[in-house]
Amino acid sequence: MRITATTVAVSLILGVGLQPVRAALYAVDREAPTRANGFFAAWYQDTHGWALDLCLSRAQSSRVPGNYMCTLLPSPGVFDDTQPISFPSNFPDEAFWFTGDAAITDAASGIDLLYVSAVEAAFNGELPAENDQVSFARIRIRVTVPTAGTYTVTHPYGVDVFRVDAPGTRAINMTRDIGIGVPGDFQGALKGDVGPFLRSVNGPYQEANPDTGLVENFVGDPNLTEEVTGSPFGTNFVRIEGPGGLRLETRLFAVSGKLSSVQLPTPLQVSRTTYSRGENGAGQTQQDVFVLAPPPGGSASFTDAGGTPTVMQGTVLGAWYGQSGRDPGGPGSVSISADNSAVVPGSLPTSKTSALVDVVTIGRAEYSLANNMLTVEAVSSDRTGQPGLTVDGVGALVGGRLQQVVTPIPPARVTVISANGGRDTEDVRILP
Template identity: 60%
Template sequence: MHRPTPHPLALLILASILQTPAQAALFEVDPGPYLPATGGFAAWYQDTHGRVLDLCLSKAVSSRVPGAPGTPSYMCVLNPAPGVFDDTQPISFPSNYPDETFWFTADAAIVDAARGIDLSYGTAIEAAFAAEEVVDGDQVSFARVRIRVDVPTAGTYIVTHPYGVEVFDVPAAGGRAINMTRDIGIGTPKTYMGALKGDVGPFLRGVGGPYTETNPATGASERFIGDPNLEEAVTGSPFNTNFVRIEGPNGLDLRTELFSVSGKLSDVVRPTPVIAQRSTYSRHSENGDLRAQQDVFVQAPPPPASATLISQTPNLTLTEANTTGAWYAQSVLNPALPMNLQVTADNHLAIPSSTPTTLTLPLTDLVVIQRAEYSLASGQLTLVASTSDETSPPMLSARTGNGATIGTLSGNGAVKTLTTGLSPIPPAKVTVTSANGGSDSEEVVLVP
C-alpha cells in the first residue's frame, strides 16, 4: 500500500498528542438538579478556558444571516422532527422537545471536485436519548467527533483538526470511504460526567463573536460564541490547530479554516478553572554550592488570564505557551520539606464574572525509572530508578501495577537499584514511589 509522507506539522501534532497526557477538554458540568426546562439534562458545561455554555434551546435568530420561509436562522441548532418537535410551537418537555440538542457544535467542510474529495467534519457536546425517543429517564450526553470523507483512491489519509490528528488506512476509494464517529461519555441515563472525558474542548469560538441576539420568548439579550448560519475562522483549539486539513496520496493537501459554530454563553458564575499538572523540585551540589529549583506546571485559561505562584515571596508569575492554557514557572528557592505550593488563576479580564481560584499543589521530588527488566530464565526483576533530590536522596520503594509490594531500592546516591525474585509470572508494570512524594510507573521489559 502506498504511504504518503505526512506533512511535518501533522507529525509534530501527532507526536505531541501521543507523548503528553490527555488534553483536559471540559472542566465541569452542572451537578443538578436537572429540570424539565432543560429536558432533564444538565443545564451547562464549563471548559478549561473558563467559558460556560448553556444547553442551547433559545429561538433567537441571527441578525447577520436571514432565514428562509419555514427555516428560521436560529442561533441554536434546533432541528424540527415531525411528530416529535415542532419548532413553531413553544418547547415543552416531553410533549414538544427536540430528540437531540447541543451545548456546543462546530462544523466544517472541504469539497474539491477536481481532486475527488468531499469531507465533512463535525464536533459537538450533544444531548440525546439512549433509545432515540424523547422519554424522561433516558437522557444521555456525549462528546462527539465525526469525520466523513469521499476519497478518490486507496491509501493513507491524515486528517488534522482542532482536537487532534486521525490517521486512516483506506483499502478502497468511494463515498464515505472514511467514516468515523467517536462518541465519548454515554453512560447511565441522567449522568453527564462522561462527556468531561471526551476530546472535545475547549469550545471553539468564532473570531467575530461573541454575538448578541434577542430571545423572542423572553425579550432578553443572549450571547453566543458563534453563529451556526455562517462560516468563519475560529480560536480555541488546545493544539493551536484551528483548521481541518486532509493529506493523502498523490500529494493531496487540502484545508479549511472556516467553521459554523453554535453555543450559548451562560449567566452561571463559575470560578476560574485550574488543573495541577506537575509540581516538583530538584537539588544538587555544584562546586560546593547548593543548586535548587522548583518547577510548576498547571492548566488554566490562556491570556488575558493570569496564573501566579503565591506561596513564595515575592510572588512568581507563570508563563503561558501559545494560547493553549499551559502555564509554567520555575523558582530557585531551596524547599523546606514537606511543602505545599499555591497557584492562583484569575480569568476576570476575559470573563468578568469569573472569580479567582487558588490551587494547592504538594511539592514532590521527580522520580524516573531508568530500567525495569524481568528475566524469564532466572525469574529476577531488576529495577533502576532515580530521584531529583541528589543532596538528600529519599527512600525509594517499588510495587507492582496492582499494588503488591516488591521492595525497597538500595544505594546511597540519587540512583538506586533493586534486584529480586518474583514468581510465578512477571509484573506487567511497576511503580517506584519516593518518601518525598514523587513516583513513576513503567511497563516491565521481558528478556529471555
C-alpha cells in the same frame, strides 16, 4: 495525546485517533435539571473557562435573517420550531450545547468531506420523554474518496487515520460518540474528544431572544462559515491528506453555542509541583509548578513553600509554568491561583494547594535471565535530604541501588517511589 484504534467493518476502515490525555471539558452543571431545560444539564464548561448553556434560544441571526443562532432541528409531530419550546409536548429530539462543523468539496480531486464536532443532548428512546435524557460528545468524519489508500484527517480535536480499501461515497464514515450512559447522568461527555469549545474569531455575537426579550451572547453564528479559535492543539482547521500528494484544508467552520451567564470558578488543573535541593554537587534549590488553566488573557501564579508569590508564564494552549529558587526545606506545599475574569466576565478566581514532591529518576532497570537478578538504580532530586527510595513491590534501594533475585519471570516495568512523594516508572531491559 493518546492513540486509539477502531475498526469500522462496513466501510473497511481502520481509524486511529490522537486524542487529548485529559478530559477536554472541565465541568458540567450538577444542579437539579429543570423542566424549562428539558431536564438536561444547564451548561458545560471547557478548560479555557467558557461555559455554554443548552442552546434552546429562538434568537435569530441579524447577519442571516430568518435563521436561528442555535441549532434547532424541526421534527414533524415532535418539535415545531415556530412555537415556544415546552417539555415534553414541543421539545427538540436533538439539541446542542455546542456544534462546530466544516466541509471540504473539491471537484478536481473528487473529495467531499463533512466534519462534525458537537456536545449533544438526546433521548435514549429517541423521542422526548422524562427520565430518558442523555448527552455525549461527538466527532463525525464522512468523506467520499476516489482512490484506495491511507487518508489522514487533522482536525481541531485530534488526528484520525483511515485505510480505505473500497473507495466511493462515504468510504470514510466514522462517528465517535463518547458519554452516553445512564439517562440523567451527564458526566460522560466530559471524557469525550470535544473541547475547549471552538469560537468564531469574529464573535461573540449578541442577539435578542424573542421569547424572553433578553439579549444573549453566542460564540458563533451557525449560518456563517468563519475562522475559529479554541483547538487544544492549535489546529483550528480541517485538513485531509492522502494518496498522490493529496492535501486539502479549510479553516472555515459553522459554530453554535450560547454563552452561559452563570458565574463559575476558573478551571485549574495541577500537572506537577516538584522541588530539588543540592543537585549537581551544589547548593541549588528550586520549586517547579506546572498547571493547566485558561491561556493568557487570564493569569496564573503560585505562592511557594516559603511564602513568596511567583508569577507564572502561559501558552496560548493553556499550559503554565513557574519556578521559585527558594529552598522549600523539605517537601512542603505551594498555593496556586488562576483568574480568567478578564476574558470571561463573571469568572471567579480559583485557588488550590498542592504538595511538593521530589523528582525520582530511574537510571537503570535491568533483569538478567542468566541469574534472575533485577538491578535498579535511581536518584531523588532531593540530594540534601536523601529520602528513602523503594522499588514498588520489590524492596528498598541502598545507596541508590537495588539488586534482588526475582522469579519466575522478569517484571515488565518497575516503579521507584520516594519517601517524599516522587515516583518514576521505567520498562525493564531484559539481558541474556
